[in-house]
Amino acid sequence: xxxxxxxxxxxxxxxxxxxxxxxxxxxxxxxxxxxxxxxxxxxxxxxxxxxxxxxxxxxxxxxxxxxxxxxxxxxxxxxxxxxxxxxxxxxxxxxxxxxxxxxxxxxxxxxxxxxxxxxxxxxxxxxxxxxxxxxxxxxxxxxxxxxxxxxxxxxxxxxxxxxxxxxxxxxxxxxxxxxxxxxxxxxxxxxxxxxxxxxxxxxx
Amino acid sequence: xxxxxxxxxxxxxxxxxxxxxxxxxxxxxxxxxxxxxxxxxxxxxxxxxxxxxxxxxxxxxxxxxxxxxxxxxxxxxxxxxxxxxxxxxxxxxxxxxxxxxxxxxxxxxxxxxxxxxxxxxxxxxxxxxxxxxxxxxxxxxxxxxxxxxxxxxxxxxxxxxxxxxxxxxxxxxxxxxxxxxxxxxxxxxxxxxxxxxxxxxxxx
Numbered sequence: 001x002x003x004x005x006x007x008x009x010x011x012x013x014x015x016x017x018x019x020x021x022x023x024x025x026x027x028x029x030x031x032x033x034x035x036x037x038x039x040x041x042x043x044x045x046x047x048x049x050x051x052x053x054x055x056x057x058x059x060x061x062x063x064x065x066x067x068x069x070x071x072x073x074x075x076x077x078x079x080x081x082x083x084x085x086x087x088x089x090x091x092x093x094x095x096x097x098x099x100x101x102x103x104x105x106x107x108x109x110x111x112x113x114x115x116x117x118x119x120x121x122x123x124x125x126x127x128x129x130x131x132x133x134x135x136x137x138x139x140x141x142x143x144x145x146x147x148x149x150x151x152x153x154x155x156x157x158x159x160x161x162x163x164x165x166x167x168x169x170x171x172x173x174x175x176x177x178x179x180x181x182x183x184x185x186x187x188x189x190x191x192x193x194x195x196x197x198x199x200x201x202x203x204x
Numbered sequence: 205x206x207x208x209x210x211x212x213x214x215x216x217x218x219x220x221x222x223x224x225x226x227x228x229x230x231x232x233x234x235x236x237x238x239x240x241x242x243x244x245x246x247x248x249x250x251x252x253x254x255x256x257x258x259x260x261x262x263x264x265x266x267x268x269x270x271x272x273x274x275x276x277x278x279x280x281x282x283x284x285x286x287x288x289x290x291x292x293x294x295x296x297x298x299x300x301x302x303x304x305x306x307x308x309x310x311x312x313x314x315x316x317x318x319x320x321x322x323x324x325x326x327x328x329x330x331x332x333x334x335x336x337x338x339x340x341x342x343x344x345x346x347x348x349x350x351x352x353x354x355x356x357x358x359x360x361x362x363x364x365x366x367x368x369x370x371x372x373x374x375x376x377x378x379x380x381x382x383x384x385x386x387x388x389x390x391x392x393x394x395x396x397x398x399x400x401x402x403x404x405x406x407x408x
Contacts, residue, residue: 048347048350048351049303049307049344049347051303051306051307057292057295059292061292061296063295063296063299064299064302064303065298065299065302065303067298067302068295068296068298068299068301068302069295071294071295071298072291072292072294072295072298075291075294076291087276087279087280088261088263088265088276090275090276090279091261091267091272091273091275091276092265092267092272094269094271094272094275094276095267095268095269095272097272098268098269098271098272099253099255099268099269102255103253103255106310114333124336124339124340126330126332126333126336128330128332128333129318129330129332129333129336132328132330132333135328136328140253143252143253146252147252
């Protein structure tokens with residue numbers, strides 16, 4: 001089994017946190033997105049849309065999408081549990097994985113990718129849309145701040161995949177020029193989360 | 205257990221196909237998005253971001269996000285299987301559920317929501333972004349058409365949740381003013397899929 005990934009991008013970071021929590025180490029190959037190495041024919045044969053990271057199973061089946069890889073590892077390495085155990089708890093984790101993705105990660109990423117000059121390599125930028133996406137992200141962050149009052153984790157009573165999504169989304173606000181200090185509850189929660197070894201490791 | 209949903213929107217349709225495949229019937233309440241009933245305080249208490257549909261479990265826990273509900277029902281009503289059985293097959297379904305969502309459904313929905321005059325009620329529209337999203341959608345549809353050559357299903361050898369996402373995304377192209385006939389393989393596949401009772405039921 002081996003992983004094709006890239007350094008610093010949000011999706012690879014989500015997977016890195018997950019693998020660290022599970023104490024799974026993988027052989028890695030890195031590609032450079034800014035050089036558009038994800039357009040290479042040999043990579044596209046494994047990832048038709050050019051998305052990174054990609055996990056190659058032992059039979060060489062390529063598995064793309066971080067959540068798919070995470071769910072795969074949850075099956076083969078069940079401890080610690082990161083997707084819930086009962087159908088109800090699993091549904092809550094899946095729900096919050098989706099909400100953090102669609103209401104936080106997506107608009108924050110769009111604000112960054114459409115607004116940051118460096119991202120013109122990866123995105124056909126629309127400046128006005130960057131502003132609308134940032135507004136949408138801020139709205140979502142407000143709703144999420146309200147949800148996170150008096151909570152240690154996004155859902156359940158332990159760290160799950162939903163927390164991973166939320167942490168990576170909140171870390172991305174800086175790139176999208178959204179000031180997280182507008183929501184002290186989120187700023188404080190992120191600081192606390194950043195002390196977790198799996199998350200601290202991202203910056204080492 | 206009961207469902208709060210709305211008629212005609214893509215996410216409710218994804219869930220309706222899934223429930224039909226599983227022969228699950230639920231008590232339903234409908235809300236009207238164009239009247240912005242998803243902003244009502246009582247609904248927001250169940251769905252903080254105002255997203256529809258929402259499933260209320262017997263203990264009144266609200267579960268949002270179609271994929272979360274679908275995964276819940278897969279646990280409690282395992283037949284027919286719609287998310288794969290082995291870790292590898294489950295990973296393939298999860299991967300293609302994500303790819304169809306991010307590479308097809310999202311840009312097609314954005315082209316529609318930012319481009320269609322009627323959608324101004326739900327979205328702060330950016331006309332230029334509607335065009336960029338349509339271009340991105342067309343690119344994704346091209347890649348997906350290539351993947352679907354010589355295939356009956358998006359992945360595995362049977363109908364799964366990934367097919368549901370793909371069908372709903374392809375049906376949405378009309379609203380986004382993207383002509384699906386540009387990809388005859390997709391047009392043909394959609395026509396075949398629309399004969400499935402679970403999908404035919406959407407238009408009845």
